[in-house]
Amino acid sequence: MPRHELSPFEKNIRRVIAQNLKAASRDITQAELAGKTGIPTSTLSGYFAQRSTPSPANVEKLATALGIHKSAIDPRFDEDLLDNNIHFEAIYAQLSPDRQRAVLTYAQQQLQAQLSGLK
Template sequence: MPRPSLSYHEKLLRKAISKNLKKLSEGRTQAEISESTNIPTSTLSGYFAERSTINPENTEKLANFFNVSLDKIDPRYSRNILFLEDNDDEDHSLEIEILDMIEQLNKENKYKAFINTQKLLINQKENN
């Protein structure tokens, strides 16, 4: 059975993690990082090549190795909710992030999100 395709959000997340790791690892090989962190080189290669998404345990190992906070490896640890802006199409990226969040809500909370969005639209029309 094939794996489900990645969401736009997941693709951007992998891209951000890869970019962060490449920047932090300048001057070090994946083999050196692997030896120091006990993360297999094949796993690291997957992160660098955007083939896999890092897990919390490996995020912590790498953050300790590079002596940085977790969000410098994985933007999901950032307090900035818009951590995955796509510079080519910022509005589209925000829409995708919102849709991904809504998908995670249960039916009751989806309804609440719908009602709140309606209220925002009414308020916006009244103020324009």
């Protein structure tokens, strides 16, 4: 249980990480992944079920074990995102709550389309 209420951003990150982990680890069980990473299966289960967010060290272990870049698991490791994140947050913070919800809804729709293979 989180120590504080998760923000929509944090909830979304957990959802994206879980989806990315499921896609990247289709051919491996959580037990096998635990063996390759040293991360307990109970901890991995939390990542897959969106109950917890992996630490940067665990993202690195998972990426190495799966042979992918860290940003393929956690989008916060995408250098372009990091460069643009500060600008996005500054703009987002100036929006009214209704417009912030609209931005979040649109971003979620775009992510779903991307994950579904739509252009």
